[in-house]
Amino acid sequence: MPNGVPDELASFTPCVVAMVYKGLKRAGLTYGETVVVTGASGGVGIHAVQLARALGARVIAITRSPDKARFISQFADEVITEQRFSKVVKDLTNNVGADVVIEAVGTPTLEESLRSLRSGGRVIIIGNVNPDEIYQLRLGYLIMKDIIMIGNVRSNRSDVVETFKLLSRGLVKPIIAATYSLDRFGDALEFMRNNSRIGKILIKP
Template structure:
């Protein structure tokens, strides 16, 4: 099979396609014929060596395909089943897993980092990492359900969004942000999208009630001037925007930190949290149950999968360059 194992850190040209044996599923695992794999900002960070500096595994954690082989010990899946994967394999035995919060599993391993991922024709995935794809949902849309859609959904759940509230999303034109806008609106919230680029405003107006263009990550003054203070902020770009997020949220509001692609520290003013009783929460990824919810949202047209480009697997380096250029609104998907 063809695959992109990460063999070196650096620019997009370190991604080299290789021929590998088709893997064999073990206990509780299935062999998935990959039909679509989303390209995430986390992939860029991993390739460039900014996070989890591990070489060897095939990159990619946004995976959808069909069951092409089965190992022993399966309870749910059969050959030919259409499936989408969560981002991680969890242990299923620790207190977090048993409590339904497997994203906090202390033994969890990310597909595409510690385990071979979806930039390949086939990959092996734990059965309990997989959810059935409804017939009405395409492989392309299902591939991005766990990360691009599920990450925002998980954050909204943690923040406790309620109908009638206002939700502000930074990095709103990115893969997670543009779907978070749709999710928040479908939950009955008024939605404000923040973007760094004026050329992305028209697209965001499809899903946001208001759009703010932030220069250098600063938007709190405009938010206050326009009387758009949110009850909840989903901050996808915390390195540049967390200060403005904390300054703009209403008293007693919540700021969920979802992304920080620079992987650098951010200074905050504790007094802002104390005096206005702001709740600051970190948000990681969706569970399998939340992935199933997101697939249902797609089936019911409550969320539309925003996919800007669909490229062949061999064009993985091109996909990375597109993402790094800042020109992508939504997701890029690879098809083996």
């Protein structure tokens, strides 16, 4: 672990930041492209926003809460609170659409995420890992828009090493919603249900 990476950020690098980094690498993100991040206030989303921007992307963050939007705005180029956000994304990109969407919510926002993409765009699906949930996907829409869908989970050792090098430059800050001792693990689980939180919940021994 390099100097300059706080312990809090290092603790969730393998399963959050490096996982997102792997997805963006697989999507072939290039400097200056536009990235949309759904669920931008969540533990994955808020760090995905920062990481995409650190990699040189223009970042449009999606959240349904105006209060959370004010916090997220310090990390994103644009923040959208509308439930049907695809039209706003199109407006912000001169009716072209985003290059990449990091789908950190899942089925509730996937339709709008696909509509937000430009022709030939890529969507990295991170949110919702329930294998039993069914989504009605319009294959013709994907084909006609030439969209690439990337299912993305976990990271490997090389992803973690590369991400640590990026994090050592201080371009991503750990956003901790709350910290609990190990003997208050149950309270931490209860707090996870709190929709007002932003960022990760940290357990410290």
